[in-house]
Amino acid sequence: MTVISPQHADPQALRRLIRSGAHQGPTAGLGGDALQGNLVILPAAEAADFLRYCQQNPRPCPLLAVGAPGDPTLPTLGRDIDIRRDIPRYRVWRDGVLVAEPSDIADLWRDDMVSFLIGCSFSFEDALIAAGIPVRHSAARRNVPMYRTSIMTRPAGPFGGPLVVSLRAMPAADAIEAVRICAGFPLAHGAPVHLGDPSLIGIADLDAPDYGDPPVIEPGDLPVFWACGVTPQAAIEAARPALALTHAPGHMLVTDIPAARAERILTGPGQAL
Amino acid sequence: MTVISPQHADPQALRRLIRSGAHQGPTAGLGGDALQGNLVILPAAEAADFLRYCQQNPRPCPLLAVGAPGDPTLPTLGRDIDIRRDIPRYRVWRDGVLVAEPSDIADLWRDDMVSFLIGCSFSFEDALIAAGIPVRHSAARRNVPMYRTSIMTRPAGPFGGPLVVSLRAMPAADAIEAVRICAGFPLAHGAPVHLGDPSLIGIADLDAPDYGDPPVIEPGDLPVFWACGVTPQAAIEAARPALALTHAPGHMLVTDIPAARAERILTGPGQAL
Numbered sequence: 001m002t003v004i005s006p007q008h009a010d011p012q013a014l015r016r017l018i019r020s021g022a023h024q025g026p027t028a029g030l031g032g033d034a035l036q037g038n039l040v041i042l043p044a045a046e047a048a049d050f051l052r053y054c055q056q057n058p059r060p061c062p063l064l065a066v067g068a069p070g071d072p073t074l075p076t077l078g079r080d081i082d083i084r085r086d087i088p089r090y091r092v093w094r095d096g097v098l099v100a101e102p103s104d105i106a107d108l109w110r111d112d113m114v115s116f117l118i119g120c121s122f123s124f125e126d127a128l129i130a131a132g133i134p135v136r137h138s139a140a141r142r143n144v145p146m147y148r149t150s151i152m153t154r155p156a157g158p159f160g161g162p163l164v165v166s167l168r169a170m171p172a173a174d175a176i177e178a179v180r181i182c183a184g185f186p187l188a189h190g191a192p193v194h195l196g197d198p199s200l201i202g203i204a205d206l207d208a209p210d211y212g213d214p215p216v217i218e219p220g221d222l223p224v225f226w227a228c229g230v231t232p233q234a235a236i237e238a239a240r241p242a243l244a245l246t247h248a249p250g251h252m253l254v255t256d257i258p259a260a261r262a263e264r265i266l267t268g269p270g271q272a273l
Numbered sequence: 274m275t276v277i278s279p280q281h282a283d284p285q286a287l288r289r290l291i292r293s294g295a296h297q298g299p300t301a302g303l304g305g306d307a308l309q310g311n312l313v314i315l316p317a318a319e320a321a322d323f324l325r326y327c328q329q330n331p332r333p334c335p336l337l338a339v340g341a342p343g344d345p346t347l348p349t350l351g352r353d354i355d356i357r358r359d360i361p362r363y364r365v366w367r368d369g370v371l372v373a374e375p376s377d378i379a380d381l382w383r384d385d386m387v388s389f390l391i392g393c394s395f396s397f398e399d400a401l402i403a404a405g406i407p408v409r410h411s412a413a414r415r416n417v418p419m420y421r422t423s424i425m426t427r428p429a430g431p432f433g434g435p436l437v438v439s440l441r442a443m444p445a446a447d448a449i450e451a452v453r454i455c456a457g458f459p460l461a462h463g464a465p466v467h468l469g470d471p472s473l474i475g476i477a478d479l480d481a482p483d484y485g486d487p488p489v490i491e492p493g494d495l496p497v498f499w500a501c502g503v504t505p506q507a508a509i510e511a512a513r514p515a516l517a518l519t520h521a522p523g524h525m526l527v528t529d530i531p532a533a534r535a536e537r538i539l540t541g542p543g544q545a546l
Contacts, residue, residue, distance in 0.1 A: 172468045179452040180464060191453060195445045196469050196495045222469045 011254045012079060015086045024088045024103050024251075028122065031254035035187075035262045037064045037077070037117040038229040039087060039253055040236070041105075041245035044069045047114035049157030053235060054116060056154040060163055060231035062187045064255070064266060067115035074117060076266070078256035083115045089248035096240030105245050113245075120229050120252060121166060123188035123259040127181050133174045136216035143250070144168070145209035146228050150202025151193070153231060158239035165193060166228040167206065169221035178224060187262050194225040201225065211249070284527045285352060288359045291527075297361045297376050301395065304527035308460075308535045310337050310350070310390040311502040312360060312526055313509070314378070314518035317342045320387035322430030326508060327389065329427040333436055333504035335460045337528070337539060340388035347390060349539070351529035356388045362521035369513030378518050386518075393502050393525060394439060396461035396532040400454050406447045409489035416523070417441070418482035419501050423475025424466070426504060431512035438466060439501040440479065442494035451497060460535050467498040474498065484522070 007013040008023070011034040017023040027036055042050050047069070054061035065077050074081045084106045092100040092108065121144070125135050137144045144166045151163040170178065175195060183191040194201050206223060207214050211230055217223070236244045247253065257265050280286040281296070284307040290296040300309055315323050320342070327334040338350050347354045357379045365373040365381065394417070398408050410417045417439045424436040443451065448468060456464040467474050479496060480487050484503055490496070509517045520526065530538050 172470075172473065173466065175468060176452050176464050176466070179449050180456050183453050191449050193446065193449070195448060197445070197493070200445065200493055220470070220473050 011256050014254050015078070015081065018088050019082065019085045021103060026250035027088065027252045027254055028250060033126070033259050035064070035255045035257040035259040036120050036122050036252035037255060038120050038232070039083065039090075039245070039247040040116040040118065040232050041083070041113050042116070042241060043110065043243060044112040044114055046158070046239070046241045046244075050116065050159055050232075053153070053156035053159040054118065054232070056156055057231070058186070059190055059193060059227035060153065060229065062119040062189065064117040064119055064187060064262075065115075066117075069114050070111040072109060072115070074115065077117060077253070081253070083253070084109050087247050087251055087253050089251040091246045091248050093236055093241070093244040093246065095242060096237045101248050108243070108245060116232075117253060118229055118232060119187040119189065119262075121189055121226065122252075123262060124182045124185045126259060127185065128178055131177060131181055133178055133181075134170055135168060136170070136218070137168070137213065140216045142213035142216065144212050145206070145215040146211035146230050147198075147203045148210045148234065153235065158241070159235040161234045161238035162231075163193070164211070164228045164231040164234055165201070165225040166212075167209070167215050167223055167225055169215055169217040169223050171220055172222045175222050175224045182226070185263065187266060188259075189227045189229070192224045192226050195222060198223055198225075284529050287527050288351070288354065291361050292355065292358045294376060299523035300361065300525045300527055301523060306399070306532050308337070308528045308530040308532040309393050309395050309525035310528060311393050311505070312356065312363075312518070312520040313389040313391065313505050314356070314386050315389070315514060316383065316516060317385040317387055319431070319512070319514045319517075323389065323432055326426070326429035326432040327391065327505070329429055330504070331459070332463055332466060332500035333426065333502065335392040335462060337390040337392055337460060337535075338388075339390075342387050343384040345382060345388070347388065350390060350526070354526070356526070357382050360520050360524055360526050362524040364519045364521050366509055366514070366517040366519065368515060369510045374521050381516070381518060390526060391502055391505060392460040392462065392535075394461055394499065395525075396535060397455045397458045399532060400458065401451055404450060404454055406451055406454075407443055408441060409443070409491070410441070410486065413489050415486035415489065417485050418479070418488040419484035419503050420471075420476045421483045421507065426508065431514070432508040434507045434511035435504075436466070437484070437501045437504040437507055438474070438498040439485075440482070440488050440496055440498055442488055442490040442496050444493055445495045448495050448497045455499070458536065460539060461532075462500045462502070465497045465499050468495060471496055471498075
């Protein structure tokens with residue numbers, strides 16, 4: 001287990017630790033209340049289609065920022081970010097197949113690389129916990145269960161494929177409150193996309209997730225499903241670009257933006273940081 | 274069936290028709306987009322406890338207005354309202370038992386009578402239909418199904434008893450959107466109180482409602498339950514006051530307030546009408 005030091009709670013200090021190689025683990029619970037993001041990096045040739053894919057599928061792929069081609073900084077998300085080095089662990093995909101999980105991708109960076117930062121569920125999970133709503137996988141120290149569904153995303157060029165959802169099971173009254181809370185976090189996947197019978201969205205067996213750990217479900221719980229940030233990785237597997245770089249699951253970019261104010265800061269008028 | 278004339282679409286003209294005895298039927302679909310309200314009238318001796326009951330149970334009993342003792346007008350809800358005559362059909366309760374359904378209660382009015390106007394579901398049903406969400410009982414021209422639950426309201430003096438809920442069945446994605454929409458109508462019972470398994474709130478058989486008609490449920494529908502304005506009538510049955518007057522189901526007070534703006538008008542600062 002990571003011992004959380006003051007350096008782990010401050011986003012900029014945490015990124016410096018990560019850049020130095022001193023922290024290569026997951027980022028859940030680190031960076032104080034800072035917004036965290038999923039990463040996809042694609043060459044410019046594929047980036048235009050992928051940007052359109054995200055724009056058309058904002059529930060699984062809410063865009064926090066898109067980097068300029070060849071520019072590894074992300075000035076709207078934080079001071080002095082180097083997206084090639086500031087994530088603890090990356091994934092390298094060649095022709096849609098995962099081939100490596102390095103802690104640095106500086107050697108793979110090119111002048112035409114475009115970074116996509118996509119919102120993640122940590123923001124709304126914190127808000128749910130603050131509202132007294134159980135987040136059972138987190139309490140059990142498991143990864144969230146995720147499933148491919150029969151819901152197809154809107155394709156853009158070669159990118160497409162199934163919507164991937166995450167599951168959080170909870171009493172029905174909490175599910176109602178969770179809809180209200182999460183609707184206020186459109187950059188963190190927003191309100192759930194399905195409630196109740198999993199078979200209606202093509203999930204045969206809740207105990208056999210396609211990603212993550214099996215769910216923790218208490219008697220009387222209602223299954224609640226959110227659009228999931230793993231969806232773009234499924235789209236990369238479908239599109240088979242010659243090269244794609246992503247974060248490794250759970251190893252996110254920690255930004256300088258307070259998660260609770262992300263919508264206001266990133267979607268308000270004008271420059272914020 | 275009522276033929277809707279221009280007089281039926283204008284709230285003030287409709288109330289004049291009702292006061293004259295020319296309209297004694299239900300008010301669903303009448304009064305244009307005007308807010309409609311459930312009525313409870315109690316002598317001052319019981320009124321204080323009932324006011325506390327409503328305040329403690331805002332989901333089933335959202336208060337639109339409380340009349341001054343002995344005053345049959347309701348100036349915050351509409352021009353020249355006479356609550357003794359402006360509802361098409363009333364119910365008279367003695368010792369908690371329904372004894373009559375007159376079209377006028379002027380002869381039963383006393384100087385200590387207090388009127389309570391309580392929000393109803395028509396407001397949010399219109400908003401659901403406008404959002405393309407099916408309201409199946411309405412489309413089938415049935416009354417909404419209502420059920421006594423195992424959820425107990427917060428008691429105040431003699432008033433208490435079970436929460437009564439209304440059921441609307443719909444696809445899960447519509448249920449999620451309905452939560453978001455209805456949360457914006459706190460004066461019309463707000464967000465649902467339960468989703469999914471009816472047995473978790475003490476409902477044994479959806480096809481045997483305690484009030485209203487059996488439900489219309491399509492394959493794949495999720496049952497969605499809202500706190501219901503029949504709850505105060507159950508509380509009157511429990512409290513058994515010597516005299517209570519209410520509207521007859523479906524025969525509501527039609528106010529001058531546009532339903533979509535009711536929250537802003539009635540809960541904003543200062544006088545609105």
